[in-house]
Amino acid sequence: MNVQKRVVEDELESTIHILDAPKSLKEAMLYSLRAGGKRIRPLLMLATMEAFQQDVQKGYPVACAVEMIHTYSLIHDDLPSMDDDDLRRGMPTNHKVFGEALAILAGDGLLTYSFQVLSEMNGVSASDKIRLIRYLAQSAGPEGMVGGQVADIEGEDTSLSLxxxxxxxxxxxxxxxxxxxxxxxxxxxxxxxxxxxxEEFSKHIGLAFQIQDDILDIEGSEEKIGKPVGSDEINQKSTYPSLLGLEEAKAKLAEHSRLAKEILAKTGLHTHLLMEIVDLIVKRDH
Incomplete structure (x- = not known):
């Protein structure tokens, strides 16, 4: 997986460098793309292609697009009007380095450019491009990630059900x-x-990912996580440990991991890399 991670990072660099855009904007976009992380989303994409025993190079544009969407969301999440964070993965957040205006525009640039990248894919039919663009818009937009962010904000200072x-x-x-x-x-x-x-497999790993995030906010270290721990409690946010207790949250984490692996085993695909990513999600310490 380390090899694929490096390939994705090289692809992200070259994808931004070819842009005919202001240097300051490209620098701000690259700053957050270079901030590290495990690249779970692009690795999931490429590991799934390997499960089908397909050439993963065909998937590089999609892997880059989804990582750009994820990175834009982090830039905007860190802004003073959102989570107001000073650190992201141990580095100053984008707006602390480039100012709020350029940070917002860097996020906007990553969001919109991701769809351009998908539209310019080689060797992919027009119908598949349209399907992928529509699916990414649904996943990232009001019916998906953005809608979830709004619900999360509205859920602060309230006691949510599980x-x-x-x-x-x-x-x-x-x-x-x-x-x-x-x-x-x-x-x-x-x-x-x-x-x-x-889809069912990925729903379980999504929940496992978030439960582990909530656990790390209690048990993690600021040095490894790259930002202050305990922010969920400070912001009075409902989390899996706050609703279930820490031990029951850990049990739920194990349950979703088990169910994800059971579904993978039924597909008949070559899923060893996907299994490794499930373990990476569950066992990560930052």
């Missing part, structure tokens, strides 16, 4: 993870049955 919390995170976190998996299946010409199975 069902409400799951719904928020299925949209806020899960939808882009699902896109990462299913977009690869679309490119590989998968049957609707397999796509349905992979």
């Amino acid at each position: 069902e409400d919390l799951m719904s928020i995170h299925e949209n806020k976190t899960g939808r882009l993870l699902t896109f990462s998996v299913v977009s690869a299946a679309i490119l590989c010409g998968a049957s609707e049955q397999v796509i349905d199975e992979l």
Whole structure:
């Protein structure tokens, strides 16, 4: 996976460098793209293509597009009007380096450019391009991530039910993870049955991802996480540990991991890399 991660990072660099855009804007976009992270979304996309035993190079534009969407969301999340964070992955947040106006525009640039990247893919039919663009817009927009972010903001200082919390995170976190998996299946010409199975798999890993995030906000270290811990409690946000207790949250994490792996095993695909990513999500310490 480390090799694929480096390839994705090289692809992201070259994808931004070819832009005919102001230097300051490209620098701000690259600053946050270079901030690190495990690249879970592009790795999921490429691992799914490998599960179908397809050439992963065909998936590089999609892998870049989904990582650009994810990065734009982090830039905007960190703004004073949102989470007002000073650090992201141990580095000053984008607006602390470039100012709020350029940070907003860097996020806007990554968001809109992601769709251009998909539209310019080589070797992909027009119908598949349209399907992927529509699916990414649904996953990232008002019906997906953005809608989940709004529900999350509106849920602050209130006591949410477990069902409400799951719904928020299925949209806020899960939808882009699902896109990462299913977009690869679309490119590989998968049957609707397999796509349905992979959607169900990705819902479980999305919930596992968020539960582990909530646990790390309690048990993690600022040095490893790259930002202050305990922010959920300070902001009076409902989390899996706050609703279930820490031990029950850990049990839920294990349950979603198990269910995800059971679904993968039923697909008949070559899923060893996807299994590794499930373990990476569950066992990560930052």
